[in-house]
Amino acid sequence: MSIDINNSQLDIDNLLERLLEVRECHLPDKFVQIFEQEINLLCEKSKDVFLSQPMLLELEAPIKICGKRWYNIKLWKSFNNCFNCLPVAAIVAGKIFCCQGGLSPDLHSLEQIQQIQRPIDVPDTALMLLDGIRLNNKADKQSENRISRSLSSLFDLRRLGLLCDLLWSDPDNDLKGWSENDAGISLRFGVDIVNEVSY
Incomplete structure (x- = not known):
């Protein structure tokens, strides 16, 4: 699945799905590509949750x-x-x-x-x-x-x-x-x- 990193919206469900998919396959050399923009957006969304x-x-x-x-x-x-x-x-x-x-x-x-x-x-x-x-x-x-x-x-x-x-x-x-x-x-x-x- 391609991800538009220029989009200011973060699909948290998609991000979690990608992370959990790797965890379930138990392959040490399997990585998830997470874009820097996704991490920044996740931090922004997390701040709102923490402040609540x-x-x-x-x-x-x-x-x-x-x-x-x-x-x-x-x-x-x-x-x-x-x-x-x-x-x-x-x-x-x-x-x-x-x-x-x-x-x-x-x-x-x-x-x-x-x-x-x-x-x-x-x-x-x-x-x-x-x-x-x-x-x-x-x-x-x-x-x-x-x-x-x-x-x-x-x-x-x-x-x-x-x-x-x-x-x-x-x-x-x-x-x-x-x-x-x-x-x-x-x-x-x-x-x-x-x-x-x-x-």
Whole structure:
């Protein structure tokens, strides 16, 4: 089937059908041709869906919660614009708190998460630079952390507080309390902090 990539309409059913068809044939060398325009349109449509949902999802259990970068920087930005609309956290079965990163000393109530307005522009420039350093293996871990701290201060990532922590804070079994994480982007937190949580 030929697809008019200049058409601004996206046939989501057709896209899903092509993806599922490959999954069902179980051939590792079988690929689906997805045009960049289709991905951009899918990101645009996804933003509307994400924005129609609450910032803090309440999900039923059991659930499977699940990349490499492809194409070009323009498409990468399209994905980021879509990600800026995603919910940032979820509560599974009324008792399991899920987020990309971790806890925050600025989080005192789950309502704070609900009040975060979307789309929210998460500063991706510094993170893309750091990701590029990692992908090119041009720095050892110590140099990578030093560069990350410099980028963090240059782009003032900590100014985002709660959101930044929900996305990038890290648990640390050997820590008590809070400490800046190695990358300097957010914080690390110990088991004692996890045990104190009662949102």
